[in-house]
Amino acid sequence: MTSKEYKTITDIKGPLVFLEKTEPVAYGEIVSIRLSDGSEKNGQVLDTSDDMVVVQVFEGTEAIDRKAGVKFLGDVFKLPVSKGLIGRILDGAGRPRDGGPEIIADENADIIGAAINPYSRQSPHDFIQTGVSAIDCCTTLVRGQKLPIFSASGLPHNDIALQIARQAKLRDSDEEFIVVFCAMGITAEEYNFFRSDLERTGALENAALFVNLADDPAVERLITPRLALTAAEYLAFEHDYHVLVIYTDMTNYCDSLRQIGAAREEVPGRRGYPGYMYTDLAMLYERAGIVKGKKGSITQFPILTMPGDDITHPIPDLSGYITEGQIVISRELHQAGIYPPINVLPSLSRLMGSCIGEKTTRDDHKKVSDQMYAAYAQGRELRGLVAIVGEDALNERDLQLLKFADIFEDKFLRQDRDEDRTIDETLNLCWELMTNIDTKYLVRLDQELIEKYHPEEKKA
Amino acid sequence: MSKNEGVIYRISGPVVTATGIEARMYEVVRVGNEKLMGEVIEIHGDQSVIQVYEDTSGIRPGEPVLSTGQTLSVQLGPGLLTQIYDGIQRPLQTLEEVMGVFITRGVDADGLDLEKKWDFVATASKGDDVLGGQVIGTVQETDTITHKIMVPPKASGKIKSIKSGDFNVTETVCTLEDGTEIKMMQEWPVRHPRPFSQKYAPDTPLVTGMRILDFLFPLAKGGAAGIPGPFGSGKTVTQQSLAKYSDAQLVVYIGCGERGNEMTEVLDEFPHLIDPNTGKPLMNRTVMIANTSNMPVAAREASVYTGITIAEYFRDQGYDVALMADSTSRWAEAMREISSRLEEMPGEEGYPAYLSSRLAEFYERAGRVETLNGEDGSVTVIGAVSPPGGDISEPVSQGTLRIVKVFWGLDAGLARQRHFPAINWLSSYSLYPQSLNQWFRDNIASDFPEVRTQISALLKVEAELQEIVQLVGSDALPMDQQLTLEVARMIREYFLQQNGFDPIDAYSGVQQQYAMAQAILTFQEEAKKAMAAGARLQDVVNVQSRTELMRARFAEGYLDKIGGLVEAMVAEIAATAEAN
Ligand SMILES: Nc1ncnc2c1ncn2[C@@H]1O[C@H](COP(=O)(O)OP(=O)(O)O)[C@@H](O)[C@H]1O
């Protein structure tokens, strides 16, 4: 079917084109716009009626004039999917970017993605060892979880994401993840960093990359993660892969969303972001998980940079309301020269409880994690007090805790970028560091565990 | 073209405008070639504005719209319990059977199994005069719940025939003289409260087993509570604890615009968890509604109405029902999203101007009532609120707080210290103690309210002292104030903290709560005496028997042991004075 070309554009505003006198156009339909110089742009229908159609143009409306020709392609946005996606680099709209051929489709999948029936989900419960102590001990990652990194500009979130991608594995298993990487508005330099790391480790052959860079069209960012997740769903649920989706930077995605909202003159919600941003983000994040009767899984690692380091900003705030926890990167720790600068206190893994313990990690994991956390939290709080009243006002317990906070950061948090600690090594390290505190102050540990693991109290 | 068929004029996300149809407000219509379900929410001249409960991608202007003459309703009758529904009462299990693991569109499903036979036992007889709401028979729906079959609210008359036996929900079990046929299934429009005889003032607490709630900030059966808190502060864990342990006879749990995995967790867990009040699986008393964040927003908007109508229906049978809505903010956001598509004049933060009246109408459907059948029943509503950035000055929190009498304020700082439940004891409140005091005096202890007052007073004093400690350190305080700090610490760590996942301590009966509070006050008193006699605070605090008293709550049978443990503590504290 060759569809009709309309030359009835009435208005052009921001990323939107308005046209009239069309035959019935479907909501969500894909649009192709031919400019007077012969070049083409793509878009999607945002509003349709007998009188007027509103099209959101992915590549931006630059150079479009009222004489441009508009064709409606009869279908909603679909991604050709097949196993051939693995090892490929595509642009933000799903076209090859690596000079390779078009993807030969096994099927064309709707990129909006249907919601997983909550009745059909399976609770994630497989422990993923990332080799990063702060994460494995305190905010344990579970296969099928969506766990974002809350970072800010200038912090090493990319290194952490890559380290996780390299090291993540199930304990006692060689099963590997394949990575679906989605770039939204990041710089070419950042992208090259990701790409060369994936290349260096050989992971690129087992990855699919969807790339929209800072100088690529901003509106296109709204579809890039949907393409990536559609690919991930296909690989996980049709071909049994365990897929790790890393997408960065959600902040750029949200800014594109805001741009569309503004162009449509919608009533803005907080800080100018659209009122439906929560729902929109949920439609990405909720595409993580495991479903009944399928072997594969989707684990998501979205990265976002908190504007002004503010965790209450709508982007981290709405994300935190949807994701199953968050890993918070701290500027203060980064400035103190600690890598990875993960602040475990505001970090959380909501699914941790389901994947730690005797059968999966170790019997002492929960209590050790609670104790490490509590001691560090108290130690950090004492830093504030000491700044006012001096160390002299502290009793013995408080002095130990104060010192422990430094040890925690220096010995527990700090590790090399390629240092891959097993969960046993991490937990043993915790015990060793806790010898700096008298056992009588280790109230979250019970006697049994102390006798089993404490280096100085261990019973043979 | 007849008036019950029109055509689509415009589509903008979940909002569709149709022309040529003569629909009534809130009428259910079928939209497009796929007959997607929608509801008329605005009428302008010839145009009907419809919110559609399924995704509208691919639908075109010109496709048909059919009116159905019905308003958005739920099916009520045996078969509701243990079910999990979406926001418009489609059983998720049926959807899985028809569509697989992803929810696609265009599928209708009945809320009740229309084929299944139930053993109906008539309790009314031929010749009885019956009124709307009167019970005429029963069905043993689950181990714990007897489903009472009622005359629909608007029917009444003399019974011409009634028979016991196996029936499905659409078969007639009773006929009235005027020809009215009564079936086990009723349909009821969700946006209308179900009728009752009269509302009573609540006088019985909803016992939750959470110490901070029952003891300090009790909720009445038939009351309403709001739980605002930032993400990660414990809204969902608290709601789930209430669904597990509260002494309601029935629970309606609404996952409104939240995570899919959280509903899966409930589905996995509840069939295996035992209701502490009946000894039977929790699932037997539970109805779930799951319209998660990525499911259509219009159905999310409807989900709370679907849930509360089901809750009211069980209240009509004389049950105490508790309803949890996690989260009402997502419901409000669904209203905002629809309202903005309607280009309505926005109120505060883009929410529609009618936000606060919708909130009020919803919470008003809670209450303890005399049912049409003359029994006592209640619906207690507990709504989670998710304020942006945790700041409760926003419209949904404020709109909620204006109506509910109980405020359980979750605190990010406490959650960060892993103090759970992270309910702030200084900012939270309950306006029910006055009306519930008598119950506590009669059922727990005659001085219960006084003990509560002492415990909360200690917490207030601690807060004041902490301000001084921040400036000078605790060693600078006089001994008696240092003791107060220790007592308050005991309240926090032993009494207020309660891990929602601890197999034993997650539930604490009110009798035990009282005994624990008394143990704290005893410690305070004995410590004072010992210190007056020369004991050192440090020695008093470190007595081993106090640690044992506190630890023993994690083992079974604590209530029976606590008396002995307190005695041991008293003796050991007294000895610290003698040692000096
Ligand atoms: N009562 C509780 N006992 C133990 N842990 C809790 C409790 N409340 C909250 N938590 C912890 O906090 C996390 C977040 O709680 P959740 O109820 O999911 O927060 P919210 O719904 O407010 O985002 C949980 O995963 C759990 O680790």
Ligand SMILES: [Mg+2]
């Ligand atoms: Mg929650």
